[in-house]
Amino acid sequence: MSKQEMRKRLASLSFSEKIQILEKLRDRSLAFAATGPRKKTTAGGRKKADKGSKE
Amino acid sequence: MAHNDGKDAPVRVTLETINQMQADGVIGKYAIGGAVGATLYLEPAATLDVDIFVTLPAAPDSLLLSLEPIYDYLKARGGTVKDEHIVIGGWPVQFLPPSNDLEREAVTESVATDVEGVTTWVMSAEHLVAIALRTGRSKDHIRILQFIEQKAVDRDELQSILERHGLSSKWLQFESKYLAGTHE
Numbered sequence: 001m002s003k004q005e006m007r008k009r010l011a012s013l014s015f016s017e018k019i020q021i022l023e024k025l026r027d028r029s030l031a032f033a034a035t036g037p038r039k040k041t042t043a044g045g046r047k048k049a050d051k052g053s054k055e
Numbered sequence: 056m057a058h059n060d061g062k063d064a065p066v067r068v069t070l071e072t073i074n075q076m077q078a079d080g081v082i083g084k085y086a087i088g089g090a091v092g093a094t095l096y097l098e099p100a101a102t103l104d105v106d107i108f109v110t111l112p113a114a115p116d117s118l119l120l121s122l123e124p125i126y127d128y129l130k131a132r133g134g135t136v137k138d139e140h141i142v143i144g145g146w147p148v149q150f151l152p153p154s155n156d157l158e159r160e161a162v163t164e165s166v167a168t169d170v171e172g173v174t175t176w177v178m179s180a181e182h183l184v185a186i187a188l189r190t191g192r193s194k195d196h197i198r199i200l201q202f203i204e205q206k207a208v209d210r211d212e213l214q215s216i217l218e219r220h221g222l223s224s225k226w227l228q229f230e231s232k233y234l235a236g237t238h239e
Contacts, residue, residue: 007098007205008205010098010099011096011097011098011205011207015094015095015168015169015170015177016169016170016171018094018095018098018099019065019066019067019091019094019099019170019171020065021099022066022091022094022099022101022102023065023066025099025100025101025102026101026102026103026146028101029101029103030103
């Protein structure tokens with residue numbers, strides 16, 4: 001499924017379903033915020049993180 | 056109000072509390088705006104709070120609108136104040152009295168919808184776009200583009216709102232900067 005198709009599919013969900021996703025996104029954001037930035041990263045880890053952040 | 060530690064608390068609890076506050080006469084009509092409001096029309100995007108635009112019953116002895124009755128009501132039911140938000144059912148909520156005619160109209164013409172069986176009101180897509188245009192931060196511009204790209208706005212209705220609230224020239228600037236050559 002293309003990114004555009006995925007966005008359309010998500011947009012077509014009911015408001016209740018979207019709110020449930022919002023809640024999960026929020027929990028994840030809070031969990032990231034709670035752990036704070038990583039101080040040390042291995043070269044391999046950095047490479048993986050960079051790859052993961054790509055759109 | 057349901058009490059919890061803020062984790063895994065559904066927005067439904069937050070909305071039930073706000074509806075009860077409305078039924079108790081603390082607030083008048085309200086409408087969800089911001090990122091949560093936009094979620095009715097677009098794909099969900101991460102956000103940490105809920106923006107509620109709310110009309111307040113005018114105090115008979117004051118011309119100033121105060122959010123104090125809202126805070127008093129919610130604190131008495133377990134709500135906690137955190138910066139400009141009050142945490143209800145685990146979600147930080149920012150109550151915003153409409154500050155101009157556009158926001159007042161957006162509340163009046165909000166759309167009734169349903170979250171897990173709880174009725175609530177969300178601003179129309181066209182009002183969300185007009186308010187985002189007026190606010191004009193980068194994230195507002197991104198949201199407007201999402202509405203346009205996903206054809207989630209009625210362009211005639213949007214034009215009508217923009218004209219009514221003196222935002223036509225701002226829209227032309229936005230169009231020439233972000234939509235030129237996109238056939239949108």
